[in-house]
Amino acid sequence: MEKNQFQKTIEVGKKKITIYDINRLKDVMGVPDIGRLPFSIKILVENLLRKLDGRIVTEKDLLNIATWKKQYKTPVEIPYHPARVLMQDFTGVPAVVDLAAMRDAVKALGGDPARINPLAPVELVVDHSVQVDYYGTGSAITKNVAKEYERNQERYSLLKWAQKSFKNFNVVPPNSGICHQVNLEHLGRVFIMDTEAQDLLAYPDTLVGTDSHTPMINGIGVMGWGVGGIEAEAVMLGQPYYMSVPEVIGVRLIGNLKKGVTATDLVLTITEILRNEKVVEKFVEYFGPGMKHLSVTDRATIANMTPEYGATLGFFPIDEKTIEYLELTNRAEQAAVAEACARALGLFCTQDSEPVYTKVVEIDLSRVEPCLAGPARPQDRIPLGDLKSGFAQVLGCEYHRDAEPENLSKFIDESGCETRRAPKCVPVSKRQIDLEINERPLKLGDGCVVIAAITSCTNTSNPSVMLGAGLIAKAAVEKGLKIPSYVKTSLAPGSKVVVDYLEDAGLLPYLEALGFHVAGFGCTTCIGNSGPLHPEIEKAIADNDLNVVSVLSGNRNFEARIHQSVKGNYLASPMLVVAFAIAGRIDINVNTEPVGFDPNNEPVYLEDIWPSDDQIRKLVQKHVKQAFFRKEYDKIFAGDQFWQDLDVTKSTTFTWNDPSTYIKNPPYFENFKKETDKPEDISEANALVLLGDSVTTDHISPAGAIPEEYPAGQYLIHNQVKPEEFNSYGARRGNHEVMMRGTFGNIRIKNQMAGVREGSFTLKFPSGQEKFIYDAAMAYQKENKPLVILGGKEYGTGSSRDWAAKGTALLGVKAIIAESYERIHRSNLVGMGVLPLVFENGESWRSLGLDGSETFSIKGIANMTPRKTLEVTARKTNGIQVQFLVTARLDTVVDVEYFENNGILPCILRKLLKMESQA
Template sequence: MPSNTFTKILTANGTEYSYFDIFELERQNIAKISRLPYSIRILVENLMRKNDGKIVRDEDVRTIANWQASYTTPMEIPYHPARVLMQDFTGVPAVVDLAAMRDAVKTLGGDPAKVNPQVPVELVVDHSVQIDYSGTSESLTQNVAKEYARNSERYKLLKWAQKSFDNFKVVPPNSGICHQVNLEHLGRVVIAAPDGGTTLAYPDTVVGLDSHTPMINAIGVMGWGVGGIEAEAVMLGQPYYMSIPEVIGVRLTGQLQPGVTATDMVLTITQMLRQFKVVEKFVEFFGPGLANLSIPDRATVSNMTPEYGATLGFFPVDAMTLQYLEMTGRSKQAALAEVYNKANGLFYDGEENIEYTARLELDLSTVEPSLAGPARPQDRIALSGMKNAFGDNTGASQPQANITLPTGQEQLTNGSVVIAAITSCTNTSNPYVLMGAGLMAKRAVHRGLKVPAYVKTSFAPGSRVVSSYLEAAGLMPYFEALGFHITAFGCTTCIGNSGPLNPEIERAIRENDLNVAAVLSGNRNFEARIHQMIKSNFLASPMLVMGFALAGRANIDLTTEPVGFDPNGQPVYLKELWPTGEEIEQLVKAHVTQNSFTLQYAKIFTGDEFWDGLEVAESTTYAWDSDSTYIKNPPYFEGFTQEPKSPGNIQDARAFLTLGDSVTTDHISPAGAIPANYPAGQYLLGQGVKEEDFNSYGSRRGNHEVMMRGTFGNIRIKNLMVAPKEGSFTIKHPEKEEMFNYDAAMRYQKESVPLVVLGGKEYGTGSSRDWAAKGSRLLGVKAVIAESYERIHRNNLVGMGVLPLIFSPGDSIASLGLKGDELFSIEGLEKMEPRKKLQVKAVGTDGKTITFEVISRLDTEVDVIYFEHGGILPYVLRQMMA
C-alpha cells in the first residue's frame, strides 16, 4: 500500500495540511469504512499513517479496516498513540524508571541522553494534595504548603525531568486535575505536526497513567488508561500492542428530566453497562440524544468509563465539540477539527447504519436522581431508596455516640455523614452541577440552614476556571458559608486524600463500631478507599452532596423528609433548595466564558511561588540521594544483560495469598495512609521518619522499599488463608506461621522459593496502579492464577514479567479444593505462545496431588516477547542498546 495513494490535502486557518484519507480504502475496494464505528476509524487512520512495512504492515491495515463485530481468537494490532498524559502518583515512578534507564545505558557504555520521550508527554501534578485543613478561607494555602513540605523531593525530581528530558512538560501543583486540564486545554482533537516538507494533520490520541483518561473521549479524542510500564514504552517510541476490541453502541434518545443531573445519568449508565459486561470493550455513544448532552455532560459519562469496565466511553466529534473548543479558547483547533473530521469521515453525521458488536439503548428521560454505594460505583441507589439502603437505623437499639467538638456537643449514629466532598474528576468539569450546587447553597443560607459540625466539608475543583466562574457568579460566599471552602485544586477525597477526621469523631466510630458515611461527587468508593474508618461511601452529584451535608445523615429519604429545619423550626425540603434548569443555564451563559479559560490557561505551566522556590540543577543523569525516603534507584536493571534469560518452568512454588472475587488494585497496590504497625511504617520509622511525616503510599511511589512493603497491604484485604482475619497477613509454609505478607515474601526469597497468587473473578479491578504489578514482581510472585482479570492489571503483570494465568472454565480455587498450603509446579513455559494451555500440579501437605489446566493470558505475540525479556522496560532497553 504506497502511502502516496492515500494522502490528500485540505485547507484550514489559511494553511494547507496533508492527511491520510481512510475512505480511499473504500474507494479502492479494500474495506468498507462507512460501516465502521468512529472509534475504529481512528485506529484505521493510525495504522495507515504508521505503516512502515516493519512494525505496521499492510496486513495490519487490512485487518483493522475490515474490523469484525467479534473475534473468536484475539487479533492484535500495533497502535501508536500521539501523546502520553501523566499524573504525579503514577508519573513519579515512570520518571524514576526513565532515570534508572539512563543510569543503565551509561553503565553499559551508551549515551544516556538518548533516553527521552519520543512523543509529547504532559504530567499534571494533581494527586498529592491532602485535605488536612478545611472549612476556612486559609485551607487552600495551608494544604498546598503542607503538600510541598511532604513532597518537595518528588517535585524536585519532576522539575529535573522537565529541565532534562526533551518532549516533557509539567503542569505544577495547585493547577487542577489531569483529566480536566486535558479536557479544557491539553486536548488537541486534531494534531498538526511537521512531516518532511509538509504539515500532517491526524487525530489526537492519548494513553494516560490514570484509569480515568477516557474522560477526553467526550471531545472525540481516543484515550484510555494504561500501566506506567506500558506508557513508558509508548514514550520511548514503542507501539502499544492491543487486541482489536469489540464495540458496543449505546443509542441515546430523549433528554434528562428537570431536576436530573449528568451524575444521575452516569450512575445509571454505569449500572447498565456493568450488567451487560463491557470489560475490555469500546463503548461508543450515538443517537438523537447526543444533541441534548453538552460536552461537560458527556465528560461526566466518559470519565466513569473504568467504573463500567470499558476501555473507551467514546463520543464522536460533532458541532458540540467545536463549540466547546471555541469556548475554551481553542479557536484554531476548532477550525482545523471541523475541516479535518468532516473531510475524513470522523464527524458525527447522525447516520445509524454503523455496525456494532451489540446495541443498547437508553432513553435519557427515564433517568432518576441517584447515588451509588456503599462500596461499588455500579451499585446505583435511587435517591428515594437511600433510607432503606441503610436499613432502619432509627430505633433505640442503634448505637449512638455523644462527642464534644470545638463547636459544642454533637451526636453520631449509624448513617451519620462525616465527609461531604465536592471533589474533582467526574463532576467539577461540569459547570451546570456546580452552579446548581452554588444556587442550592445560596438558598440554604437564606433559609438559615447550617451543616452539622461533625461533617467534614471540602471543595476541590478540577481547574482554576471553576473558581473564577463561581466567583464571577457571586456563589462562592454561599459555598463558604456552609463550609465548602476551596481546599485544593487537585484529586483529593476520591483517591483517599480526604485527610484526617476530628480525633473525637474517629474515637467515637472506633469505640462504637459505627457505620458512618461519606458522600462525594467522585467516581470511586471502594472499601477503605475514601477514609479507612468510613464503611459506607456514596457517589452523588455536587447538588446531592450539598443536600446530604445539610441533612448530616445518609439514611434519609430526601424526596419526602426535610433536609433540615430553619431557625424558626420550619422544615426545609430538598425541592425547595433545588434550582431550575433555566436558573442554572442563565448563570452558565453569563459567567462560563472564553475569557475565563484563556486567562487561566495562559500560565498553566508556570506554577506558583512554591514551585518557583524549588532549587533544581540540570544534569543528564539524576543525582540520587541515598538518604531520601521518597526517591530510590529501583532494582529492575540489577544484573541486566544484553541477552534475555529464558523464564523456564515454575517449580515448587508456594501460594503467597489465596483471594476471592473482585480483588481491586486498591487491595493489591499500596494506597492511602501508611499504618505505623505495618512493614512500610516500620521501615520509615527505622529511617528516622516520624509517623506524622509518613505521608501517603502514593506520595512515596518513587521508593520501592516502601512500596513493596505495602503491596497486598490494604487493611481490608481478605486472604482466605487467615480468614476471617483481614489485612496484610498470610501463612508462611511449611512452618504454618502467620506473619505480614512482606515478611513472608522475604523469607521465601531467602529460601529461593517462587510464589504464586491465587484469585477469583475480576482480579485487579479498579485504578491503573502499576505498583500492583511492580510490587508483586519485587515480592517474588512469578504467576497469578485467577478466574478473570481487569484489562489494565493483566497488561501490567505482563509488563513486569509476571505470568497471568486463568483457570479453565468451571474451575476455581473452591472447585479444585485448593487450600493454599500446596507446592505448585507449572509446566510448559519453555516454548511460550499466546493463550497457551499449561499444566499445574499442586501437592498438598498430606501428599494429595491436584493437577489442573490453566490458560496463559499472554494474549499476543508481543506479550510473549515482553514476558520472555522479563518485562517491557528490559525489552525496550535491549532494543535501544541494539
C-alpha cells in the same frame, strides 16, 4: 505500497493541510466502504495508515483494522502509535524514576544515556498529592498547598529535573487542576497539526494516560484510555502500543433527561447497566438522538466513568457540540481544523446513518432517576428514595417512623398537586455517641456523614452540576440551614476555571458559608487524600465500631479508599453532596423527609432548595466564559511561587540521594544482561494470598495512609521518619522499599488464608505461622521459593496502579491464577514479567477445593505462545494432588516477548542497546 497516495490536501482558512484519507482504502486496497465502521475504529485505521512503514506497521496490520469484524474468535493484534502520553504525579514519579534508572543502566553498559528520552510528547499534571488537612476556611487552600510542598519537595524536584533534562516532557505544576480536566479544557487537540512535517500534516489527537480515568477526553472525540505507567514508558520511548482489535459496543441514547435529573445520575445508571453487560476490555461508543441532548461536559462526565463499567473507551464522536466547546475553551484555530479534517475523513458524527457495532445497548435518558452509588462499588447504584432502606440493610437493622402514615403532613406543591411528606425517621437500633469537641457537645452515630467532598474527578468539569451545587448552597443559607460540626466539608475543583465561574455567578460565598471552601486543585478525597478527621471523632468511630460514611462527587468508593475510618462511601452529584452534608446523615429519604430545620424549627425539604433546570442553564450560559479559560491556561505551565522556588539543575543522569525515603534507585536493572534467560516452568511454588472477587488495585497497592504497625510504617520509623510525617503510599511511590512493603497492605484486604481477619496477613508454610504478607514473601525469597497468587473474578479492578504489578513482582510472585482480570492490571502484570493465568471451564480455586496451603507446579511455560494452555498441579499437605488447566493471558506475541524479557523495560532497553551497537 506507497502511503503517499492516500494523502489529501484540504484548505482551512489560509492554510493548506495534508491528511491521510482513509476513504481511499476502497480504491487502493479493495477494502469495502469503511463509512459504517465505528468512529473509534476509523481513528485506528487512520493511525495505522499514517504510520505504515512495512516494518513495524505492515499492510497486513492495516487490513486487520480496516476490515474490522464484530467479533474475533482469537485476538488479532495491531501496532498502534498514540500521539502523546498524559501522566499524573502518582504514576509519573515512578515512571521518571524508571527512566532515570534506565539512563544509569545504559551508562553502566557503555552506551549513551541521553538516548533514553521521550520520543512521544509527555504532559504530566501534578494533581494527586494535595491533601485536605485544612478545610472550612478561606485560608485552607494556601495552607494545604504549603503542606503539599513540605511533604513532596523531593518528588517535585525530581519532576522539575525531568522537565529540564528530558526532551518532550512538560509538567503542569501543582495547584493547577487534575489531569483529566486540564486535558479536556486545554491539552486536548481533537486534531493535531504537525508543523515539523514537510507539508502541514493534521491527524486525530490520540493518547494513553497513566490514570485510568483518561477516557474523560473521549467526551470531545479524542481517543484516549488509561494504561499502566509501565506501558506508558514504552510509548514514551517510541514503542508502539500493541493491542488486540477490540469489539465495539454501541450505546444508543434516546430520549431526554427529566427535570431535576443530573449528569451524575445518568452516569451512575450507565455504569450499572454496562457493568452488567460485561464490557470489560471493549470499546464503548455512544450514538443516537439522545446524544444531542447532552452537552460536552455531560459527555465528559460519562466518559470519565469508563473504568467503572470496565470498558477501554467511552467514546463520543466529534460533532457540532465538540466544535462549540473548543471555541468556548479558547481553541478557535483547533476548532476550525478539527471540523474540516473530521468531515473530510468521515469522523464527524451527523447521525445520518448508524455505524455497525458488535452489539447495541439502548438507554432511554427519560428513564433515569436521581441516585447515588455505594457503599463500596461505583456500579452499585441506589435510587435516591431507596437509600435509607439500603443503609438499613448495611447496618442489619430496621427503621420505623415516629408518626403513623395516616398522620403524615400534607403539602401542596407549586403545580397544585398534593404530596405527602414524612417527619424525620429514626433507626430502631440507633446508636448515638455523645462527644465534646472544642467545648461544644455533639452526637455521632451510625450513618452520620463525616466527609462531604465536592471532589475534582468526574463532576467538576461540568458547570451544570457545579453551579447547581452553588444554587443549593444559596437557597440553604437563605433558609438558615447549617452543616453539623462533625461533617468535614471540602471543595476541590478540577481546574481554576470552576472558581472563576462560581465567583462570577456570585455563588462561591454561599458554598463557603456552608464550609465548602476551596481546599485545593487536585484529586484529594477521591483518591484517599481526604486528610484526618478530628482525633475525637476518629476515636469515637474506632471505640464504638461506628459505621459512618462519606459522600463525594468522585468516581471511586472502594473499601478504605476515602478514609480508613469510614466504612461506607457514596458517590453523588455535587448537588446531592451539599444536600447530604446539610442533613448530616445518609439514612434519610430526602424525597419525603426534611434535610434540615430552619432557625424557627420549620422543616426544609430537598425540593425547597433544589434549583430548576432553567435556573442552572441560564447561569451556565451567562457565567461560563471563554475569557476564564484564556486567563487560566495562558499561564498553566508557569507554576506558583513554590514551584518557581525549587532549585533544580539540568543533568543527563539523576543524582540519587541514598538516605531518601521518597526517591530510590529501583532494582529492576540490577545484574542486567544484554541477552535474556528464557523463563522456565514453575516448580513447588507457595501461595502468598488467596483472594475473592473484585479485588482492586487499591487492595493490592493502597494509595492512602501508611499504618504505623505495618511493614511500610516500620520501615519509615527505622529510617527516622516520625508517624506524623509518613505522608501517603501514593506520595512515596518513588521508593520501592516502601511500596514493596505496602503491596497487599490494605487494612481491609481479605486474604482467605488468614481466615476472617482483615488486613495484610497470610500464613507462611510449611509452619502455617501467621505473618505480614511482606514478611512472608521475604521469608520465601530467602528459601528461593517462587510464589503464586490465587484470585477470583475481576482481579485488579479499579485504578491503573503500576505498583500493584511492580510490588507483586518484587515480592517474588511468578504467576497469578484468577477467573478474570481487569484490562490495565493484566497488562501491567505482563509488563513486569508476572504471568497472568485464568482458570478454564468455569473453574475456580473454590470449586477445585484449594485453600492456599498447597504447593503449585506449572508446566508449559517454556516455548510460550499467546493464550497457551498450561498444566497446573496443586499438591496438598496430605499428598493429594489436584490437577487443572489454565490459559496464559499473554494475548499477543508482544505480550510473550515482554514476559520472556522479564518485563517491558528490560525488553526496550535490550532493543535500544542492540540498535546502538549496530549504529
